Amino acid sequence: MVSSGIDDDDEDEDEVGFASPRGRRERGGRSSEFSHRGRRGNDRGGRSSEFSHGGRRGNDFDDDAGFRSPRGQRGRGGRLANAPRRGYDFDNESGFRSPKEQRGRGRGYSDLDDDEGGFGSLRVRQGRGGRMSGMSRRGGRGSDLDDSEDDENDSMEFGASSRRHDRGRRGKDVESFGSRRGGRGDSADFGDRWPKGGKMFDFGSSEDDGELEEVDEDDGPSGFEDDLSDNGSGEKDLVKSPAKTFAPFESIKGESVDQEGVGVVRTKESGGGDSYLSQTRFDECSLSPLTLKGVKAAGYERMTAVQEATLPIILQGKDVLAKAKTGTGKTVAFLLPAIEVVSKLSPIDRDQKRPPISVVVVCPTRELADQAAAEANKLLKFHPSIGVQLVIGGTRMALEQKRMHTNPCQILVATPGRLKDHMENTPGFATRLTGVKVLILDEADRLLDMGFRTDIERIVAALPKQRQTLLFSATVPDEVRQVCHIAMKRDIEFVNTVQEGSEETHSQVKQTHIVSPLDKQFSILYGLLTDHISENVDYKVIVFCTTAKVTGLVAELLSELKLNVREIHSRKPQSYRTRIAKEFKESKGLILVSSDVSARGVDYPNVTLVVQMGVPTDREQYIHRLGRTGRRGNEGSGILLLAPWEEYFLRSIKDLPITEATLPLIDLDTKRKVEKALAHVEVKDKELAYQAWLGYYNSNKYIGRDKYQLVSLANEFSRSLGLNNPPAVPKLVLRKMGLNNIPGLRSK
Numbered sequence: 001m002v003s004s005g006i007d008d009d010d011e012d013e014d015e016v017g018f019a020s021p022r023g024r025r026e027r028g029g030r031s032s033e034f035s036h037r038g039r040r041g042n043d044r045g046g047r048s049s050e051f052s053h054g055g056r057r058g059n060d061f062d063d064d065a066g067f068r069s070p071r072g073q074r075g076r077g078g079r080l081a082n083a084p085r086r087g088y089d090f091d092n093e094s095g096f097r098s099p100k101e102q103r104g105r106g107r108g109y110s111d112l113d114d115d116e117g118g119f120g121s122l123r124v125r126q127g128r129g130g131r132m133s134g135m136s137r138r139g140g141r142g143s144d145l146d147d148s149e150d151d152e153n154d155s156m157e158f159g160a161s162s163r164r165h166d167r168g169r170r171g172k173d174v175e176s177f178g179s180r181r182g183g184r185g186d187s188a189d190f191g192d193r194w195p196k197g198g199k200m201f202d203f204g205s206s207e208d209d210g211e212l213e214e215v216d217e218d219d220g221p222s223g224f225e226d227d228l229s230d231n232g233s234g235e236k237d238l239v240k241s242p243a244k245t246f247a248p249f250e251s252i253k254g255e256s257v258d259q260e261g262v263g264v265v266r267t268k269e270s271g272g273g274d275s276y277l278s279q280t281r282f283d284e285c286s287l288s289p290l291t292l293k294g295v296k297a298a299g300y301e302r303m304t305a306v307q308e309a310t311l312p313i314i315l316q317g318k319d320v321l322a323k324a325k326t327g328t329g330k331t332v333a334f335l336l337p338a339i340e341v342v343s344k345l346s347p348i349d350r351d352q353k354r355p356p357i358s359v360v361v362v363c364p365t366r367e368l369a370d371q372a373a374a375e376a377n378k379l380l381k382f383h384p385s386i387g388v389q390l391v392i393g394g395t396r397m398a399l400e401q402k403r404m405h406t407n408p409c410q411i412l413v414a415t416p417g418r419l420k421d422h423m424e425n426t427p428g429f430a431t432r433l434t435g436v437k438v439l440i441l442d443e444a445d446r447l448l449d450m451g452f453r454t455d456i457e458r459i460v461a462a463l464p465k466q467r468q469t470l471l472f473s474a475t476v477p478d479e480v481r482q483v484c485h486i487a488m489k490r491d492i493e494f495v496n497t498v499q500e501g502s503e504e505t506h507s508q509v510k511q512t513h514i515v516s517p518l519d520k521q522f523s524i525l526y527g528l529l530t531d532h533i534s535e536n537v538d539y540k541v542i543v544f545c546t547t548a549k550v551t552g553l554v555a556e557l558l559s560e561l562k563l564n565v566r567e568i569h570s571r572k573p574q575s576y577r578t579r580i581a582k583e584f585k586e587s588k589g590l591i592l593v594s595s596d597v598s599a600r601g602v603d604y605p606n607v608t609l610v611v612q613m614g615v616p617t618d619r620e621q622y623i624h625r626l627g628r629t630g631r632r633g634n635e636g637s638g639i640l641l642l643a644p645w646e647e648y649f650l651r652s653i654k655d656l657p658i659t660e661a662t663l664p665l666i667d668l669d670t671k672r673k674v675e676k677a678l679a680h681v682e683v684k685d686k687e688l689a690y691q692a693w694l695g696y697y698n699s700n701k702y703i704g705r706d707k708y709q710l711v712s713l714a715n716e717f718s719r720s721l722g723l724n725n726p727p728a729v730p731k732l733v734l735r736k737m738g739l740n741n742i743p744g745l746r747s748k
């Protein structure tokens, strides 16, 4: 039984107007030229699209300043972002720290797990086909970031920063304006609330959710260093195949451990594609009959690669760090063995009215937590005495407390902030946590990122040391491996089902990027969408934007253009978000304009196209956003729309099969329509989007380092919105952004 815990107690929904009567959509006559790297030339009646690989690159930011690590950025923002809360000093001019330094810091955090000495070996397994692959060393790519959820505060928002946290509410860390991810440096997230006066300024980090204490996905600038340091040395290695599909994978404990003590295992080249399901059936493994019945009822017969690779190891009780591509069934992979643990507990533990909580699943966003709880519920169909409870921000705590009190709750699915809140404020809750046998961190790299790390450390500290810990994600940067000991034993199994030599994205998802000046981007977006709609009756598109306010603006614009649009971001009340997520899940013929609240984990079936407008916070975020399409082996496409000065980002994804398209031609009719629609967008929304935009790029280490240039680009953005003058920004906000006295900005 699952309690969703999502109530309708949120504030009013300020939905951006959908479907205004204005802005009739007229097609025809538009001629755009897209030639997909020569791969595909569209020639659809009346409209011809041709994409070609342009080679043009004008990266203003690609200078010798090099690629700093996100931490470096944070450092810059040090004044703005208040890192002390995490005990980190990110103010490092050089930005990029050596792994050693990082490790050093990481160790500082390891005290939660101090019963295990040193960095034990990291066993690495290759999931699929038994090849054990190590991590492809992508060196210090910045971790990816999240946002903090929190929309319950209708504060001023200056850019979406999804990583806000509500410290003020509990009277701690009130002064914290730092982004939760101290380390990332990209998004200057100034916290959720002002220490005084209760206003919350969101300075434009990418996401937006600022909910009380939790944080969702959000963005930060890309962390390139890694890619650069990922020299593709192509270290290959000895990986042994499992004897039989379901046999435990051989590990190579201790092999190829790097000087930092973190296992670095190299893999042999292997072919292999992207097949979604393995040959192994669930009934071939040692799941209990009731769990198997649940699996069958859920419609699952054969295992996916990650399920096949991890299940036997997890059932042995080992700590596992698992990496598998997006949409390949990681949720079931960690839930099934967790359910087995609960079902094997003695009846006294299992059946008493308020048994201890045995499994805690932590997810970075509310939507994801909701989804994981729903999946658990499905799988528990034939385990009536095992209950799942969901605790997430944006809902009434009292209701959650009541549900946990009156209903079985052996499995708890939570977002970090709300979980912490219950630990601190729900009587008896901490005691119930002492029964935890399994801790699961979904989107583990996100949760171990600086934005969430303190919360995770506190949560881990409240759990018994004798437990099993499972970390899952589609992306596992080296940094995460280096800090995974925060939550895990030193001796863990790393299961990597992303084959060495294959990309972290799905081969059946076609990826292109378009580089265009800002003043053309709305027209290009409109053209891309109308093209896609005309080609796909059952289209289902997600357009990712950099911040919540920009998301709102784009949704409003597309609605004016008479497209069928919904929007979702952290500035929306949870009840609204839940409703929109459900609608999008079930619908066809719909465009979801989203901040990074939808970037990770959310399983919207049959998404046909993902558009990313503006630079993602980092490589991981790009991969996760793209992963909303091409799930379960389906096909899909992804388009990244960048301004010329954002092209630097392409270097961080240069190993992915993304091709460049030339700038599509925009016909006069489209241009006029978009201009007309823009004229109907509320000026207030444009002003807020401008501020958010400024905040987001200000905290981007590449773009934000030259404030004069930043202001000039922001004003370009303002013009692209049809504004004659850049909007005035509150003085306090400018000061917090470190932008006071920069010529070209107007203050109020």
Ligand SMILES: Nc1ncnc2c1ncn2[C@@H]1O[C@H](COP(=O)(O)OP(=O)(O)OP(=O)(O)O)[C@@H](O)[C@H]1O
Residues within 6 Å of the ligand: 277, 299, 300, 301, 302, 303, 304, 307, 324, 325, 326, 327, 328, 329, 330, 331, 332, 473, 474, 600, 601, 602, 603, 627, 631, 632
């Ligand atoms: N064995 C299976 N057979 C068929 N479908 C499955 C199986 N396991 C999971 N699925 C389905 O695959 C879809 C994707 O699963 P899930 O959302 O867990 O992917 P994921 O790997 O966690 O993705 P992401 O990295 O984006 O979080 C879901 O709709 C789920 O129901």
